Amino acid sequence: MDTVPIIGGSGALGFGLALRLAREGTRVVIGSRDTARADQTAGRVRAQVRGAEVEGLENPEAAQRGPIVFLCVPFRAQSENLTNLKEALGEGQVLVDCTSPLAAAVSGRATRLLGVPQGSAAQQAREMTPEGVAVVSALHTVSAHLLGELDHELDEDVLVAGDSKDAKRRAADVIGRIPGLRPVDCGRLESARFIEALTPLLISVNSRHRTHAGVKLTGLPEALW
Secondary structure, three states, rough: OOOEEEEEOHHHHHHHOOOOOOOOOOOOEEEEEHHHHHHHHHHHHHHHHHOOEEEEHHHHHHHOOOOOEEEOOHHHHHHHHHHHOOOOOOOOOOOEEEOEEEEOOOOOOOOEEEOOOOOHHHHHHHHHOOOOOOEEEEEOOOHHHHHHOOOOOOOOOEEEEEEOHHHHHHHHHHHHHOOOEEEEEEEOHHHHHHHOHHHHHHHHHHHHHHHOOOOEEEEEEOOOO
């Protein structure tokens, strides 16, 4: 089974993803700008998942360790991270962009979606990745908090968008290793703008109802991929 690099693995979403994948026997590499922080986060995963195969590395080195790379950083750090990964990412890799272009809530105002000239964070990522690297959008509606709570049983859909059917299928294969997460193909990468827009909506719903609701689509066929 291929190793899965998670850039931004020391953040809440990346850490939760690392925990869940490691528990299913997937080798994980935690990527961070700070090697010490990456090592520390890898140690936290090993402390919670017995026998976890996980290591911490600086982002560029981490990104070279596997064919499916997850980018789990805040939107404000997306551009910087992708600039630093230009020489690390290569032909045939898939970059799964999990960033949401959100403006932080200020003075009690709701979190809002930022405008992105390319249309979405995922489309901006595609513009910044090297030729031959396919970009897939996913994991925008999954609670980082619940991913990090291993005792919580997940039961929700993961909306996946991308221009390459093969890349989407490969990304879905990794995400689908986590029990309770069902990847759903939502079309081309331009659909990411609609998927990313669900993030502030869910934040608002969850804040109002003090919960961690996700997304579940009904009426889908049993075989999705």
